[in-house]
Amino acid sequence: MKKNVLIIGAGGVAQVVAHKCAQNNDVFGDLHIASRTLAKCQSIVDSVREKKAFKTESLFEAHQIDAMDVTATKALIEKTGAKIVINVGSAFLNMSVMSACIETGAAYIDTAIHEDPDKICETPPWYANYEWKRREEAEKAGVTVILGAGFDPGVVNAYAKLAYDDYFDSISSIDIIDINAGSHGRWFATNFDPEINFREFTGRVWSWQDNKWTENKMFEIGKEWDLPVVGKQKAYMTGHDEVHSISQILKVPNVRFWMGFGDHYINVFTVLNNLGLLSEKPVKTAEGLEVVPLKVVKAVLPDPGSLAPDYTGKTCIGDLVKGVKDGKEREVFIYNVADHKQAYEEVGSQGISYTAGVPAVAAAMLVATGEWDVKKMANIEELPPRPFLDLLGRIGLPTRIREGDNDHAL
Amino acid sequence: MKKNVLIIGAGGVAQVVAHKCAQNNDVFGDLHIASRTLAKCQSIVDSVREKKAFKTESLFEAHQIDAMDVTATKALIEKTGAKIVINVGSAFLNMSVMSACIETGAAYIDTAIHEDPDKICETPPWYANYEWKRREEAEKAGVTVILGAGFDPGVVNAYAKLAYDDYFDSISSIDIIDINAGSHGRWFATNFDPEINFREFTGRVWSWQDNKWTENKMFEIGKEWDLPVVGKQKAYMTGHDEVHSISQILKVPNVRFWMGFGDHYINVFTVLNNLGLLSEKPVKTAEGLEVVPLKVVKAVLPDPGSLAPDYTGKTCIGDLVKGVKDGKEREVFIYNVADHKQAYEEVGSQGISYTAGVPAVAAAMLVATGEWDVKKMANIEELPPRPFLDLLGRIGLPTRIREGDNDHAL
Numbered sequence: 001m002k003k004n005v006l007i008i009g010a011g012g013v014a015q016v017v018a019h020k021c022a023q024n025n026d027v028f029g030d031l032h033i034a035s036r037t038l039a040k041c042q043s044i045v046d047s048v049r050e051k052k053a054f055k056t057e058s059l060f061e062a063h064q065i066d067a068m069d070v071t072a073t074k075a076l077i078e079k080t081g082a083k084i085v086i087n088v089g090s091a092f093l094n095m096s097v098m099s100a101c102i103e104t105g106a107a108y109i110d111t112a113i114h115e116d117p118d119k120i121c122e123t124p125p126w127y128a129n130y131e132w133k134r135r136e137e138a139e140k141a142g143v144t145v146i147l148g149a150g151f152d153p154g155v156v157n158a159y160a161k162l163a164y165d166d167y168f169d170s171i172s173s174i175d176i177i178d179i180n181a182g183s184h185g186r187w188f189a190t191n192f193d194p195e196i197n198f199r200e201f202t203g204r205v206w207s208w209q210d211n212k213w214t215e216n217k218m219f220e221i222g223k224e225w226d227l228p229v230v231g232k233q234k235a236y237m238t239g240h241d242e243v244h245s246i247s248q249i250l251k252v253p254n255v256r257f258w259m260g261f262g263d264h265y266i267n268v269f270t271v272l273n274n275l276g277l278l279s280e281k282p283v284k285t286a287e288g289l290e291v292v293p294l295k296v297v298k299a300v301l302p303d304p305g306s307l308a309p310d311y312t313g314k315t316c317i318g319d320l321v322k323g324v325k326d327g328k329e330r331e332v333f334i335y336n337v338a339d340h341k342q343a344y345e346e347v348g349s350q351g352i353s354y355t356a357g358v359p360a361v362a363a364a365m366l367v368a369t370g371e372w373d374v375k376k377m378a379n380i381e382e383l384p385p386r387p388f389l390d391l392l393g394r395i396g397l398p399t400r401i402r403e404g405d406n407d408h409a410l
Numbered sequence: 411m412k413k414n415v416l417i418i419g420a421g422g423v424a425q426v427v428a429h430k431c432a433q434n435n436d437v438f439g440d441l442h443i444a445s446r447t448l449a450k451c452q453s454i455v456d457s458v459r460e461k462k463a464f465k466t467e468s469l470f471e472a473h474q475i476d477a478m479d480v481t482a483t484k485a486l487i488e489k490t491g492a493k494i495v496i497n498v499g500s501a502f503l504n505m506s507v508m509s510a511c512i513e514t515g516a517a518y519i520d521t522a523i524h525e526d527p528d529k530i531c532e533t534p535p536w537y538a539n540y541e542w543k544r545r546e547e548a549e550k551a552g553v554t555v556i557l558g559a560g561f562d563p564g565v566v567n568a569y570a571k572l573a574y575d576d577y578f579d580s581i582s583s584i585d586i587i588d589i590n591a592g593s594h595g596r597w598f599a600t601n602f603d604p605e606i607n608f609r610e611f612t613g614r615v616w617s618w619q620d621n622k623w624t625e626n627k628m629f630e631i632g633k634e635w636d637l638p639v640v641g642k643q644k645a646y647m648t649g650h651d652e653v654h655s656i657s658q659i660l661k662v663p664n665v666r667f668w669m670g671f672g673d674h675y676i677n678v679f680t681v682l683n684n685l686g687l688l689s690e691k692p693v694k695t696a697e698g699l700e701v702v703p704l705k706v707v708k709a710v711l712p713d714p715g716s717l718a719p720d721y722t723g724k725t726c727i728g729d730l731v732k733g734v735k736d737g738k739e740r741e742v743f744i745y746n747v748a749d750h751k752q753a754y755e756e757v758g759s760q761g762i763s764y765t766a767g768v769p770a771v772a773a774a775m776l777v778a779t780g781e782w783d784v785k786k787m788a789n790i791e792e793l794p795p796r797p798f799l800d801l802l803g804r805i806g807l808p809t810r811i812r813e814g815d816n817d818h819a820l
């Protein structure tokens with residue numbers, strides 16, 4: 001019997017996941033989507049129906065849920081008969097939704113590391129703070145739990161594993177580079193939830209260098225990269241989930257993450273951060289109202305979902321891997337280029353949501369077909385990368401490899 | 411019998427007013443101070459006592475008041491026997507405190523135009539929107555109401571009247587230039603209540619040019635001025651209370667106000683303003699909390715009162731007046747230079763508060779001695795300027811005049 005899918009969340013990434021599940025629903029059973037706001041779920045269901053996205057006719061139902069409530073989430077999993085849960089809600093929900101999955105036996109897939117709302121920028125070891133503490137529990141229950149199946153983390157972890165398996169005898173460094181060379185046409189906006197976006201950058205920057213954690217300030221270390229399609233782009237060293245898992249699982253001595261930022265973004269960020277407006281700690285107004293500044297900043301910024309229609313340009317995300325093969329030094333850049341406008345035309349979301357959502361669906365398809373239904377907890381670099389990357393090539397995120405002057409499809 | 415004084419407000423300017431009233435209390439009776447927060451009033455009373463600021467021994471009492479409440483304010487005026495009320499509280503209070511004064515017969519003095527909390531940047535004609543509507547009422551009651559007796563408005567209006575009386579047969583233009591060349595050593599701070607500070611600049615800029623109101627955007631028109639002591643400084647055309655009263659009362663065809671801003675201030679202001687964080691209109695957070703962004707910005711910024719101890723450098727504020735005298739073109743710059751550190755040492759406040767507070771006390775002293783006790787409503791340029799400027803010279807804000815290469819004390 002085909003496995004029913006429950007999508008948690010109703011933002012831009014959930015929109016992509018819903019469309020892609022529908023487009024590939026010959027491997028799935030019924031589809032369901034649930035979030036705090038029923039209307040947002042319903043509007044995603046409507047958009048999928050309008051686009052006639054279903055490959056084969058299917059049930060697709062919207063539900064209201066507070067996914068912090070494990071009991072309610074378990075009840076919804078049971079009611080919908082979901083065997084695969086794709087969690088693309090807030091990063092605060094991961095542990096609760098994972099509990100509901102482990103207790104009901106449904107496979108769990110997410111796209112970002114768990115966050116505690118009271119902390120900013122978890123200190124390393126990231127996955128070991130929450131997710132990996134439950135490895136034994138998942139394995140004992142025989143439940144498939146796939147962590148970080150977005151683009152970064154997610155596809156970049158598969159790129160690292162591909163390099164590890166097929167391109168190198170030993171790897172000295174992996175630099176993951178994430179460039180959004182697109183333009184949304186607004187004075188300022190974040191590409192996903194401002195609260196999550198800014199929280200990535202208000203703490204310390206952690207990287208894995210010479211086999212140990214190294215600490216820097218945000219925007220302290222910048223570097224210009226010359227990348228395919230998007231050209232020369234400045235990116236800054238940033239902490240990111242996959243730095244932890246790749247360094248630990250593949251035993252690579254140097255793993256760094258670089259995110260592209262324009263001077264305008266950095267200026268706005270710097271002003272807000274230096275004034276204390278990105279703080280997650282409440283302040284009291286002169287009138288005595290307690291309020292978290294970051295939540296007010298989120299309230300005044302454009303809804304990331306609203307950016308999609310006007311978004312133009314491309315993203316380029318990939319792994320620059322250096323090491324040795326057959327006694328010779330080698331360097332390859334394994335990457336994908338995605339187009340904002342094309343993403344919007346296909347699924348109604350911009351490229352950032354597209355690159356995060358499509359891999360989660362690919363992972364769900366591989367769980368549905370059994371190839372990745374491993375009955376335990378796994379990060380992406382613990383799973384065979386070829387089926388995942390081949391499937392992504394077919395459903396919208398083809399992999400390319402540049403080595404010297406040679407640039408070719410995987 | 412000497413007149414008792416009631417100070418409304420307990421910020422940096424109130425601190426200056428309290429110290430200066432005490433230093434010159436041989437012309438006053440008892441002193442009282444009242445604001446929403448009793449502890450702030452008490453701390454000002456304590457600071458005056460610690461500094462042994464009283465010229466002659468006097469009562470100085472702290473009171474709690476909501477000065478929006480006219481009945482309560484009248485009761486306090488009666489209880490304290492105040493005959494002079496110096497209102498240096500929020501600009502939102504002017505009309506309420508003025509009502510209490512007119513109804514009880516106490517003289518009223520303020521330092522800034524009335525503001526409606528629900529509006530930003532009143533459109534011209536400013537004084538005619540609120541204050542001047544009550545001219546007849548004040549005259550009929552025989553109550554002295556002195557409007558805008560700070561530095562700007564205030565002293566700069568007296569400079570204009572001095573130029574009008576003694577230096578010109580006809581004036582073609584008055585450019586009021588306000589430069590703070592001091593440094594508070596913080597990453598960013600406003601020199602007075604951020605809410606009032608930013609509200610001055612989030613709307614349109616109005617100036618009086620060729621005998622009519624002219625509209626510009628904030629930071630649209632900048633000009634470098636070469637001033638005494640502070641040197642070359644960039645200032646931007648800004649709307650300001652006295653542009654209205656000086657143009658109407660002295661019938662000058664061009665009255666403009668220029669405020670000095672560094673690039674850093676402009677950048678921070680631009681980011682906050684473009685994001686909508688300076689808005690006085692409430693927004694709703696994702697959690698449903700209604701909050702006014704500007705009040706949150708105020709809550710995260712340094713308390714202007716806390717800047718004083720580290721403040722160094724000088725202010726230069728004055729009127730550049732052009733016109734004709736005895737058939738010849740003439741140009742004079744009438745100005746004052748104040749020192750932040752000196753102000754702090756004398757009264758425990760920085761220079762911006764000092765220049766705003768001392769003139770209000772000078773006006774109160776002239777009301778107490780009868781010279782300015784005009785029993786009607788008046789802006790500063792309707793009153794004889796010499797006694798005011800002479801007194802200011804004696805109590806801390808001497809006037810200087812630059813004409814060509816000649817720069818001398820008044």
